[in-house]
Amino acid sequence: MNKTLPNDRCPCGTGKRYKACCMPRAQIRAVNGMPLAKIFKLALEHHNANRLQQAEAMYLQVLSQQPWHVESLNFSGVIAMQVGNFVVASDRIRRAIDQLEHEMKDASPEEMPSLRRRYSAALNNLGHVRQSQGLLDQCVALYRRAMEMGSTESFNNYVLARQYDPHYTQEESFADHLAFARQFETPLLARWPEHNNPRDPKRRLRIGFVSGDLRAHPVGFFMESVLRNLDRSQLKIVLYCSSPKKDGLTERLRSLDVLWRDLMKMDDKAAVQRIRDDDIDILVDLAGHTGYNRLLTFARKPAPVQVTWLGYWSTTGLKSMDYILCDRISIPENEQRYFVEKPWYLPHTRLCFTAPNLPLPVAELPALRNGFITFGCFNNLNKMSDAVVALWSRLLHRIPDARLILKSRQLNEASMREAVLKRFAEHGIESGRLLMEGQSPRHEYLATYGIIDIALDPFPFTGATTSVEGLWMGVPFVTRRGDRLVTRQGESLLRNVGLDDWIAEDDEGYIECALRHAADLTRLAQLRAGLRERLLASPVCDAPQFARHLESAFRDMWRAYCAR
Numbered sequence: 001m002n003k004t005l006p007n008d009r010c011p012c013g014t015g016k017r018y019k020a021c022c023m024p025r026a027q028i029r030a031v032n033g034m035p036l037a038k039i040f041k042l043a044l045e046h047h048n049a050n051r052l053q054q055a056e057a058m059y060l061q062v063l064s065q066q067p068w069h070v071e072s073l074n075f076s077g078v079i080a081m082q083v084g085n086f087v088v089a090s091d092r093i094r095r096a097i098d099q100l101e102h103e104m105k106d107a108s109p110e111e112m113p114s115l116r117r118r119y120s121a122a123l124n125n126l127g128h129v130r131q132s133q134g135l136l137d138q139c140v141a142l143y144r145r146a147m148e149m150g151s152t153e154s155f156n157n158y159v160l161a162r163q164y165d166p167h168y169t170q171e172e173s174f175a176d177h178l179a180f181a182r183q184f185e186t187p188l189l190a191r192w193p194e195h196n197n198p199r200d201p202k203r204r205l206r207i208g209f210v211s212g213d214l215r216a217h218p219v220g221f222f223m224e225s226v227l228r229n230l231d232r233s234q235l236k237i238v239l240y241c242s243s244p245k246k247d248g249l250t251e252r253l254r255s256l257d258v259l260w261r262d263l264m265k266m267d268d269k270a271a272v273q274r275i276r277d278d279d280i281d282i283l284v285d286l287a288g289h290t291g292y293n294r295l296l297t298f299a300r301k302p303a304p305v306q307v308t309w310l311g312y313w314s315t316t317g318l319k320s321m322d323y324i325l326c327d328r329i330s331i332p333e334n335e336q337r338y339f340v341e342k343p344w345y346l347p348h349t350r351l352c353f354t355a356p357n358l359p360l361p362v363a364e365l366p367a368l369r370n371g372f373i374t375f376g377c378f379n380n381l382n383k384m385s386d387a388v389v390a391l392w393s394r395l396l397h398r399i400p401d402a403r404l405i406l407k408s409r410q411l412n413e414a415s416m417r418e419a420v421l422k423r424f425a426e427h428g429i430e431s432g433r434l435l436m437e438g439q440s441p442r443h444e445y446l447a448t449y450g451i452i453d454i455a456l457d458p459f460p461f462t463g464a465t466t467s468v469e470g471l472w473m474g475v476p477f478v479t480r481r482g483d484r485l486v487t488r489q490g491e492s493l494l495r496n497v498g499l500d501d502w503i504a505e506d507d508e509g510y511i512e513c514a515l516r517h518a519a520d521l522t523r524l525a526q527l528r529a530g531l532r533e534r535l536l537a538s539p540v541c542d543a544p545q546f547a548r549h550l551e552s553a554f555r556d557m558w559r560a561y562c563a564r
Contacts, residue, residue, distance in 0.1 A: 288312020
C-alpha cells in the first residue's frame with residue numbers, strides 16, 4: 001500500500017525540501033511501501049555497479065509516481081543509451097531538460113547553481129545520445145551549451161567528438177585543447193606541490209597508471225600483456241582505477257603483482273594526496289579526454305613526471321603533462337608543434353595488443369564459398385562519415401555483386417539501421433547489399449569476422465582495436481593515410497605487420513587498393529591463412545619487447561628529470 005514519505009526531503013538527490021525542489025510533497029508517494037527516496041538511492045547504486053536492468057527498473061518506479069523527476073529521467077535515459085535504445089534515451093533526457101528549464105524560470109539565486117549543474121549534465125547526456133546517433137553537429141552544439149556553464153565533462157566530450165569531424169583541422173584541435181587548459185589548469189599552476197622523490201637515476205621506479213578502462217575495453221586489451229611483462233625488479237606498478245565498471249579483465253589486471261587504488265569516490269584533492277602518499281615517480285594517463293579521465297588530477301601535478309599514452313589521439317593541452325608516448329608514424333616530427341607534451345618515440349608502435357584467449361580458428365576465405373566479396377566494418381558508427389559512405393558506395397558500384405556488413409552497438413536499434421540504409425540508398429546502394437548487426441559478446445563478435453573477406457577502415461577516425469582484432473581473425477583491412485594521430489592508427493598497424501600495400505594515399509587509391517586485393521582470391525586466401533601468425537610475430541603483439549621499450553622510456557624520462 002502506498003503511503004506518504006516520512007520526511008520532507010525531495011528524493012531527487014539535491015537534499016532540498018519539496019517546495020524548493022522538483023517534487024511537491026503532496027505528490028510524493030511510496031511504491032510497495034518503499035519510499036521513493038530509497039528507491040532512487042538503490043537505483044543509483046545499481047547504476048554505479050553497472051547493473052543496468054535493475055537500475056532502470058527502479059528509476060521507472062520513481063517515474064511512475066513522479067513523471068517529471070529530473071534525475072530519474074536523466075539517468076534512465078543514460079541507461080537506454082548504454083543499451084542502444086536511442087529513441088527512448090532521447091525522449092527521457094529531453095523531458096529532463098524541459099523540466100529543468102521550467103524550474104529555472106522561477107528559481108531563486110540560491111537555487112540556480114544546483115539547477116545549472118543538473119541542466120548542464122542533462123545537456124551533456126543528450127549530446128552523448130546525438131553523438132551515438134551520428135548527429136555530430138547537434139551533439140557538438142549541445143556540448144557547447146553545457147560548456148558555457150563551466151562543465152569540465154562537456155568540454156572533454158566536445159574535443160573528443162570533434163575528432164570524428166573530417167573538417168576539424170590540427171590547428172583547431174590544438175587551439176581547443178589549449179582553451180581547456182586555460183580554463184581548468186591555469187588556476188592551479190601556482191599551487192603545484194614540490195616533489196621530494198629521491199633523484200637517483202638507477203633506483204627502482206614507482207609507476208602509476210590512471211584509467212577508467214581497466215576492464216574489457218580497448219585500453220584493457222592493450223594493457224594486459226604489457227603489464228604482465230614489465231620487470232618488477234625495476235618498476236613498482238600502481239593501478240589507479242577511476243571508474244565503477246569492473247569485470248573479469250579487471251580481476252586479471254589486479255592479480256598481476258600491482259597495487260590497486262580506487263579513485264572513483266575521491267575528488268581531485270584526495271586523489272592527488274593518494275598518489276603523493278604512494279610516492280609515484282612517473283604517473284601515466286591512459287584516458288586523455290575520454291570518459292572517466294582524471295585530467296584535473298594531473299593538472300595538479302601529483303607526480304614529478306607525467307605522461308599521456310594509449311587512450312587518446314591528441315594533446316591533452318596540459319602543461320602538467322610532460323610527455324606523450326607515441327611512434328613516428330603516429331606523430332611525425334614535423335607535427336610536434338600540435339602537442340603541448342614532448343613526444344617520446346617508441347621504436348616500433350605505440351600499441352601492444354593482447355591476443356584473445358579464445359578458441360576461435362581463422363575461417364576459410366568466405367568469397368571462395370560465396371562466389372562474391374564481402375567487405376566489412378565493425379567500428380563505432382560515429383566513424384562512418386558522409387565521405388566514408390560516399391566512398392564505400394563507389395567501391396560497391398565497382399563490384400556489383402559485393403556485400404558490406406556493418407556491426408556496432410548503434411545498430412541494435414531499428415531506427416539506426418533504417419538511417420544507414422537511407423544514407424547508402426542516396427548513393428544508389430540497395431538494401432539487399434547491406435547486412436547490419438548490433439552488439440554481441442566478444443567471442444560472437446570476433447567469430448563474425450569469419451564472414452568478411454576484406455575490412456574497410458573508416459576515416460578520418462580510423463580503427464585500432466577492431467582493426468587488430470580483424471587481423472587476428474585473418475581479415476586484412478584497407479586504410480587511408482591521414483594527417484594526424486587519430487587518422488594514422490590503421491597505417492601504423494599495417495606497417496608493423498608488413499602490409500604496406502594495404503595503405504592508400506587518397507580516395508582513388510583506397511578504391512584501387514580494395515579492388516586489387518578483391519580481384520586476387522588466391523593471394524587473399526593465402527594471406528588470410530597466415531595472417532594471425534604474422535600478427536603475433538609482429539611488434540604489435542610482442543609484449544616482452546614492448547615492455548622492454550616502455551621500461552627504457554620510463555628510465556630515460558627519469559634520468560632527464562634527475563638531471564634538471
